[in-house]
Amino acid sequence: MINVSADLPVTNAYIGKENAVVPTVFVDSRLTVGEELNTPLVLLNLNDGTTTAKLTDDNRIYADRPGMARFILGTSYTLPQTKQTYTMYSEPITVTFTALTEEIPADGITLDKDSLTLYVDEQEKLTAAVTPADSTDLVIWSSDNEEVATVENGIVTAHRRGEATITATAGNVSASCQVEVIRRPSSGGDHDDPDYTVTVDKDMENGTVTVSPKRAEKGDTVTITVKPNKGYELDELIVTDSKGREIDLREKGDNKFTFKMPGSKVTVEATFRAVEETPEVPQLVNPFVDVNENAYYHDAVLWAVEKGITGGTTAATFSPDEACTRAQMVTFLWHAAGSPVVNYAMSFTDVPADAYYAEAVRWAVSQGITAGTSATTFSPNATVTRGQTVTFLWRAAGSPVVAGDSFADVAADAYYAPAVAWAVREGITSGVGAETFAPSADCTRGQIVTFLYRDMAK
Numbered sequence: 001m002i003n004v005s006a007d008l009p010v011t012n013a014y015i016g017k018e019n020a021v022v023p024t025v026f027v028d029s030r031l032t033v034g035e036e037l038n039t040p041l042v043l044l045n046l047n048d049g050t051t052t053a054k055l056t057d058d059n060r061i062y063a064d065r066p067g068m069a070r071f072i073l074g075t076s077y078t079l080p081q082t083k084q085t086y087t088m089y090s091e092p093i094t095v096t097f098t099a100l101t102e103e104i105p106a107d108g109i110t111l112d113k114d115s116l117t118l119y120v121d122e123q124e125k126l127t128a129a130v131t132p133a134d135s136t137d138l139v140i141w142s143s144d145n146e147e148v149a150t151v152e153n154g155i156v157t158a159h160r161r162g163e164a165t166i167t168a169t170a171g172n173v174s175a176s177c178q179v180e181v182i183r184r185p186s187s188g189g190d191h192d193d194p195d196y197t198v199t200v201d202k203d204m205e206n207g208t209v210t211v212s213p214k215r216a217e218k219g220d221t222v223t224i225t226v227k228p229n230k231g232y233e234l235d236e237l238i239v240t241d242s243k244g245r246e247i248d249l250r251e252k253g254d255n256k257f258t259f260k261m262p263g264s265k266v267t268v269e270a271t272f273r274a275v276e277e278t279p280e281v282p283q284l285v286n287p288f289v290d291v292n293e294n295a296y297y298h299d300a301v302l303w304a305v306e307k308g309i310t311g312g313t314t315a316a317t318f319s320p321d322e323a324c325t326r327a328q329m330v331t332f333l334w335h336a337a338g339s340p341v342v343n344y345a346m347s348f349t350d351v352p353a354d355a356y357y358a359e360a361v362r363w364a365v366s367q368g369i370t371a372g373t374s375a376t377t378f379s380p381n382a383t384v385t386r387g388q389t390v391t392f393l394w395r396a397a398g399s400p401v402v403a404g405d406s407f408a409d410v411a412a413d414a415y416y417a418p419a420v421a422w423a424v425r426e427g428i429t430s431g432v433g434a435e436t437f438a439p440s441a442d443c444t445r446g447q448i449v450t451f452l453y454r455d456m457a458k
Contacts, residue, residue, distance in 0.1 A: 106135040106170035111177050116166075118149070118158035119184040126154045126177055128168040137171035145212060145223060149179045161220065163212035181213075196265045198222055206232040206272035216261040226255040228272050235273040241266055288318040295320070297446035300453035309335040310449065320446030327357035327380035329389060330370065332448060333396055334360035336456055342366045348378040355380070369395045387416035387439030389448055390429065393455055394419035407437040414439065428454045 108131040116124055128139045141151045148162035156166055158181040166177045183195070195215045207228040216222050226234050237257060239247040242264035249257045259266075284302040286293065291301050297320055304310050309332055313319040334340075341359060344366035351361050361378055364370045369392050373379040384392075394400075402422040406412070410420050416439055423429045428451050431437040 104132060104134055104136045106130045106137040106173050107132070109139070109168060109170045109173045109175045111168060111175045113177055116156060116177060116179045118156070118179060118181050120158055120160060120181060123155055123157050126151070126156060126166065126168070128154065128170070128175065130170045135170065140169045142167050142169070143179075147221065147223075148181050148212065161213045161216065162223070163214075194218075196261065196263070198261075199265065199267050201267065201269040204270050204272070206274075207234070207270065209237075209268055209270045211268060218261055218263040220261045221258050222261055222266075223252075224249075224257040224259070224268060226257070226270060228255070231275055232272040233275050235271045237268075237270045239266055239268050288312055288316060290317050291320060295446070297450045300450040300457075301446070303453050303457050304332070304449040307336070309452065310445075318445065321444050323383045323442035324389075324445050324448050325380060326370075326378065326382050326384045326388070327355070327361070328445075329384040329392060329443070329448060330364040331357045331360040332452060333369065333392060334363050336452055337363070337396070347376055348372055350377050351380060364392070367396065383442045384448075385439060386429075386437065386441050386443045386447070387414070387420070389443040389451060390423040391416045391419040393428065393451060394422050397422070397455070407431055408435045410437050410439060423451070426455065 110129050112127045112129075116126075118124060130137065130139060139154075141154060143149055143151050143156075143164050143166050145162060145164035146159075148158070148160055149164040149166065150157050150159065151166050154168070156177075156179060158179070161181050161183055163181070164179045166179055168175050195217045198211045198214050198216060200209050200211055207226065209227075210225045212223045212225070213220070224237070224239070226237065228234055234255065237249065239249060239259055241247060241262045247259050247262060247266060249259050251257055284306055286298070286302055287305075288301065291298055301318055301320065305312070310328075313322065339359070340363055342363050344362050346362055346365060348361065351358055357380055361370075361380070365372070370378070373382070399418070400422055402418065402425050404421050404425060406417060406421055406424075410417055420429075420437055420439065424431070429437075432441070
């Protein structure tokens with residue numbers, strides 16, 4: 001015979017699958033050899049419950065709503081000789097399913113005192129009142145200066161002279177009490193150590209400074225708390241004794257500093273400066289399907305498009321491997337320079353006045369960047385070479401004189417030789433190989449915007 005039962009207190013089951021009842025299966029010893037226990041369990045609800053219990057795939061019982069469920073559990077076994085399957089059931093089981101306890105957040109908290117004055121080693125208890133009274137949030141106590149005073153379960157203990165803020169927090173609400181620890185009055189005699197004032201300059205701007213304690217004996221630790229106004233930060237903090245000598249400060253973090261009190265009064269001065277905000281760099285969106293984020297020209301393409309230097313060949317393509325024409329090259333340069341309009345006469349017969357590149361060519365000739373392919377031609381549709389490209393960039397930069405080794409395929413007397421040397425020194429290009437620059441090779445759109453990016457986006 002097989003008995004099945006739920007082994008748990010009937011009041012400790014909750015609604016929701018994650019808090020389901022885990023039943024325990026007891027198998028009677030009178031099963032004969034060869035009999036096989038089948039799974040899963042089966043669950044039959046009786047009709048006198050107020051909720052419906054369910055059985056999960058991993059044999060856990062849960063309910064969808066609070067209430068009482070009365071049910072029996074069953075399992076089956078098979079006789080291998082006859083292949084007959086028998087189902088056996090438990091005695092009826094009753095489980096009460098209750099809702100999980102709701103969290104009740106605190107919406108207010110008050111303390112029975114908002115200030116305390118204590119002598120060193122003295123204690124006093126603070127009492128916190130939380131609303132609503134049945135809130136499930138616990139009260140957490142803390143001190144912002146545990147060298148002066150600590151708190152445990154509302155009991156404040158004074159340790160040394162100074163000031164501290166005791167805070168009680170329940171959930172998202174809090175209340176504070178200001179604690180001042182003072183020296184116990186003398187019972188007579190002349191052996192008490194004198195104390196000295198700590199004065200904060202009242203004329204400071206763009207921030208505030210507080211000290212604790214405001215009077216201290218020689219050797220006491222004084223804490224300075226600096227609070228810059230919004231948009232400002234601490235520039236300089238200086239503490240001097242009565243003779244104007246600067247006192248060493250120890251930075252404690254979070255705009256707190258400490259120093260040892262000398263045998264004289266001290267003055268605390270602070271200045272603040274405006275915070276230099278780093279402008280946010282906009283995240284550029286890549287609209288081109290042929291510009292992979294890992295490509296060497298990826299950033300250059302997005303920069304060139306964002307600056308209006310060039311667009312794509314279509315809305316979705318940039319064609320980075322397509323050879324560039326001379327007209328396109330000077331137009332890129334012209335856009336990068338701000339598209340200036342110049343009054344300069346051109347004699348090129350192959351540059352129509354209404355061509356998109358006409359003003360770019362006019363500007364480039366006026367700046368000495370190019371003189372055309374002859375006295376009367378610019379050859380706008382000719383493919384621009386790598387040698388011509390770096391030469392255009394070099395001339396646009398003012399044709400600086402640069403000394404240095406060049407590539408094996410760059411003759412010393414080539415018109416582009418000084419431009420190549422300059423481009424290498426400036427990190428604009430490193431050639432197509434360790435020894436080659438390929439000056440006569442076509443310059444692609446990807447290469448040109450990369451040259452421009454490395455030259456101008458610095």
